Amino acid sequence: MFLLHPPIAPWLVRGPGGCRVTLLCGGAEPSTVYLRAEPDNEELLIAMQPAGSANGLLRFEADLPWDSANDATHYAFKVLYGRGQIWLGASGTFPHLPPREVHFKVCRDHLPPAWVAEQVVYQIFPDR
Numbered sequence: 001m002f003l004l005h006p007p008i009a010p011w012l013v014r015g016p017g018g019c020r021v022t023l024l025c026g027g028a029e030p031s032t033v034y035l036r037a038e039p040d041n042e043e044l045l046i047a048m049q050p051a052g053s054a055n056g057l058l059r060f061e062a063d064l065p066w067d068s069a070n071d072a073t074h075y076a077f078k079v080l081y082g083r084g085q086i087w088l089g090a091s092g093t094f095p096h097l098p099p100r101e102v103h104f105k106v107c108r109d110h111l112p113p114a115w116v117a118e119q120v121v122y123q124i125f126p127d128r
Contacts, residue, residue, distance in 0.1 A: 001081060002026035003088040004057070007104050008117070018065040019106055023048060023077050023088070024057040034078040035062040036097075040069050045078065066108045074103040 004024040005011060011022040021035055033048040048060035067073040076098055077088040089098030090105070 001028050001030070001079065001086055002057075003077065003079060003086065003093060005077065005088060005104065007090070007106065012106060014106075014111070015063075018063055018073070021048075021062055021064045021075065022051070023060045023079075025060065025079065026057045028081050029058065030060075030079045030081045032080040033060045034080075035064055035075060036078055037064055037067070037073060037075045038100075039065060039067045039073075048077075064106075071109055072105045072107050074100060074105055076103045 002025065004026075005022070011024075013020040023033060023035075025033070035046040035048050037044045037046070044065075046062045046064065048062040051059045051061040053059060064073065064075055078097075079086050079088070085095075087094040087096060087098055089102040091098070091102040
């Protein structure tokens, strides 16, 4: 199963109460897709709704509320299919809940300037 969530618009759209989150799935069709968050350190599973398909990928969407206790809202995806499950965190897929350190994160109050997305950044490693 192929899972993809680019954490930028239009797959992550900010709003006053939270974000509209989109997950793209390829391969086996999932039976249920959840968006998992931890507002106030309590697990919240939000059922994602099918929102069509594009280029052979199924699209699922859900509204993620802001974490009122923290500036950053952490989230991951849980996908059920057949008799199995797969989780998606920012570092890839997992057979179980990924560690919190590798969850996707979105900050409620801090947004980089719009020009950043159009820039090319180089990292130079001196050979010494």
